[in-house]
Amino acid sequence: MTSPSRRTLLGATASLCAISAGCLGDGLGSESDGNGDGNGSPDTDDETGTETDDGSDDSTDSSGNETDDSGETDDASDDTPTELVDHETHAYRYPKRSTSPNVALLQNRDRAQEWLAEREPTPEEVADVVDDTDFETSILVPIEAGAPNPCHELVLESIEIDDSDGEDTLALEAAVQEQESTGEEEEACIAQETTVGRLVRATFEPEPLTRISASVVDRHGQVHGMGMASESASASESASSSHDQTESDS
Incomplete structure (x- = not known):
């Protein structure tokens, strides 16, 4: 069996490194996409949506309470004069x-x-x-x-x-x-x-x-x-x- 030449071994080694680098690049790309999804618009939408919902609810509740307080004030001001x-x-x-x-x-x-x-x-x-x-x-x-x-x-x-x-x-x-x-x-x-x-x-x-x-x-x-x-x-x-x-x- 003929032994591989030095040139052949160097070429195989370079190919193997290139393949390994490509795999690592794909892995990093996937993780980057994942981080992008986590920190991107979906999460931002969730946080913004949550804040918007809370703000809207609080505003509604606050408005409702103020309306009730106003009603109580009106009742007090409706005292019949003697x-x-x-x-x-x-x-x-x-x-x-x-x-x-x-x-x-x-x-x-x-x-x-x-x-x-x-x-x-x-x-x-x-x-x-x-x-x-x-x-x-x-x-x-x-x-x-x-x-x-x-x-x-x-x-x-x-x-x-x-x-x-x-x-x-x-x-x-x-x-x-x-x-x-x-x-x-x-x-x-x-x-x-x-x-x-x-x-x-x-x-x-x-x-x-x-x-x-x-x-x-x-x-x-x-x-x-x-x-x-x-x-x-x-x-x-x-x-x-x-x-x-x-x-x-x-």
Whole structure:
């Protein structure tokens, strides 16, 4: 058998190296394509798609939540304003001298009964008003002032809701006046210091007011301004007069 020449061996070796290099090149090319697929547009699309989907969902959720919050705000802003739907008054007097006009805010039955007991005797109709009052929707406001004799009375001149200071307040105006009477009744009106009053029941919707103000003209023509407020309509006790400003008519 003839031995291969040196030239033949070198040629075979070169061919084998070329073949090996070609295989390695194909392998590297495949891996490069694979990396390209992994880092190329498919992955980018997935990441972009995911981010877009998340962003869209978050935006929708955020928009939805904001819409709900806006709805809650609208509900809160739709609070029905308080309205004075009815009122009635009843005159009374009791034999006690009063040095200055007075007003009270009665918001529950217990306090109203206490007020009534302190002013015996009082007309039966006044007691009936206290018993029949629904304090869930109404308040009682007694206004009082001194009078020189039983022939005077306290007259309610106006009642309305005043919101000039930004808060709803039941504003009342009253005055001590001499009753119209015949000659025989005038002879019976002897000088006797007494307290004349007017019990006002005010009914509201949807709930009673807890702030009141009163302007009272006494028997001398002086104007007394009073105001009071309670934190809530279910307060256990009536509020006390917060101030009494007296003005003299010029």
